[in-house]
Amino acid sequence: MKKETLDRIRKIVEDRDWEQFHTPANLAKSISIEANELLECFQWDEENFDIGHVREELADVIVYCANMLDRLNLDADEIVNAKLDKNEAKYPVEKARGNCKKYNEL
Numbered sequence: 001m002k003k004e005t006l007d008r009i010r011k012i013v014e015d016r017d018w019e020q021f022h023t024p025a026n027l028a029k030s031i032s033i034e035a036n037e038l039l040e041c042f043q044w045d046e047e048n049f050d051i052g053h054v055r056e057e058l059a060d061v062i063v064y065c066a067n068m069l070d071r072l073n074l075d076a077d078e079i080v081n082a083k084l085d086k087n088e089a090k091y092p093v094e095k096a097r098g099n100c101k102k103y104n105e106l
Contacts, residue, residue: 034060
């Protein structure tokens with residue numbers, strides 16, 4: 001995420017004194033709630049969805065994730081790359097390519 005975008009998210013939160021509500025538990029709940037609202041966009045039709053609505057719900061998820069990163073003083077690149085390292089080990093290309101099974105079923 002661009003620094004300008006992250007700074008804008010921080011300013012919105014600060015200007016409205018929302019930090020007090022941004023406990024890790026509250027942010028995790030909010031991420032889950034918004035992710036479910038994103039899922040709702042595809043509830044009855046996986047092909048004919050409103051891309052504008054998808055964009056808004058996805059943005060909500062991303063904003064709450066950025067707030068969680070800030071609250072916990074985490075670096076998105078660092079934690080994503082650490083997880084990708086684990087996934088590459090658990091899902092070797094020769095076993096996982098074209099396969100949707102979980103790593104312990106490969």
